[in-house]
Amino acid sequence: MIINSRFFNRTELIGFVALALLLFVILPLSLDIFRLNLVAKYLTYAFVGIGLVLCWGYGGILSLGQGVFFGLGGYCMAMYLKLEASSVANTKIQSTPGIPDFMDWNQLTQLPFFWKPFHSFPITLLAIILVPGIFAFIIGAAMFKRRVGGVYFAIITQAIAAIMTILIVGQQGYTGGINGITDLRTLHGWDIRTDHAKFILYFVEVVLLFGCIIAAQFIRLTKLGRILVAMREQEDRVRFSGYSVANFKIFAFCAAAIFAAIGGAMFTLEVGFMSPSFVGIVPSIEMVIYTAVGGRMSIFGAVWGSLLVNFAKTSLSESFPQLWLFGLGALFIAVVLAFPNGLSGIWQDYVQPHIDRLLASRKSKPGNGFPVADGAPAE
């Protein structure tokens, strides 16, 4: 991969390389396939985190409903996989063979029209991007054109997350209800349940993750990225500089939704099912917490936050299932009060200066051109 020295500054480049080493080399070599699959699951939230960095960290638009987009991406993928698993041969004991099992249990005798396009793999891939993208566009256009923002927007996104869960649970025959879409087997004829497939999928996901990191970094470095920061601070000044603030907010919100959807689709593949428990208010807020802990101004921070908080969640909730939620809440409050820029802020304020001093004392200072931008991603 060719990395333009302007694309990442030195700190970011170190962060990029360190993360690439960890995800491409260290973890696959040191973890067994069960643990690696867990890491893959954690990383699906990093996609959401990257979107939140753009939308919330840079644009100042707090969305408490990213689970909706994560879920839409995940459900699109799950629908394709489910249709493939529900071939006539596999479902011949049903009263209507050839439709997903939960439809049969709910006395449906025909595949609903909106399921039909998901027979096609290319259309599914397109839908994973377009369905959440268009949905985010509609919400964004409805809210931002009317100048709904800040806390009101956050509450509305939360309400949408709640509505979405109720809708999925309520429409059992069409969506699989509270159990979600389960018993997924093959992707385009390739069995995704084997260890080998899980290994491959992990790498596919990491490559996609780096694709998203680069896309987000690209957006951040264009004038659009600076307009997002400007908008967060002085919305009126941006408006009276000739920009349509609403359009920029819609863009940031749609971008965040699409990143989240890619994560959701990967989640379905890694974990092998999709259910409404990843759509509602609680998972949506957890996703915001991962981003806040990692550092909402840092793309790499979002990835680290997702990894570390989920790792803590798995290990702690195994030993103290009741205490975990309190722990998560306390963590969030602590981060917001003490370290508003999360782990990346701590790194930048306390660790980076030492490294810089060390490097500076080792060799006579080379011209390192770029100053570290305020809130620039650290490792």
Place this chain on the structure above:
Amino acid sequence: MLIGHQPKDFLLAVSGLTVSFDGFKAVNDLSFYVEDNEIRVIIGPNGAGKTTVLDLICGKTRATSGSIQFRGQELTKLRENEIVQAGVGRKFQTPSVFEDLTVFENLEISFPRGRTVFGSLTFQRDAAVKERVEEVAEMIFLKDRLDTYADQLSHGQKQWLEIGMLLIQDPDLLMLDEPVAGMSVSERAKTAELLNRIIKGRSVLVIEHDMKFVEDIAHKVTVLHQGQILSEGTMEHVKNDPKVIEVYLGH
């Protein structure tokens, strides 16, 4: 007032403009005209509706009735960003600059190119942009502060930066709301000098309380009182108008 048959060559024609907030008419049936290259100062006591007039022209507040014609274009129907693109620039009373961005980036954002979402994704910081930013930075006394984050600037420097951001837009009509308020004496003198330089070749609408400053720059003065025009004309005329002395300038 020239309602009904105003000549075509006015840059800005405000006629019958009214805005009411819950029945309170902040601006009441206001009409005035600004010509090309004219410096118009609006003065008046607190609550006279001065800032509201600017808000109405730039689209921040929607008019209840009346019309604002700018180069024959009806502004009351346009969105704020479209009004900016039509050539109207607005400086706010409190300095509003982007504190988390550098002086360069602040000015760059105001550069009139790539104002759509995709335009700003493909925007290139080319020589024309750099040249213009440096040129304006020199005018606003911030040439050696281009890489400084705006939150490090003094109050006066922030005011200049915002004026610079307007300059780079190159508007035909520049609206300034109390540009020297809260400035030190030396900053005030520099600002007057700056304004005198930038008002050339465009029309300017200024709200100001500093009478010395008004006398220095105004071609024509409009005195507002309770949302209506109390008096209009040269500074000399306005100063000697008994109504103005009564409500504003004092005896």
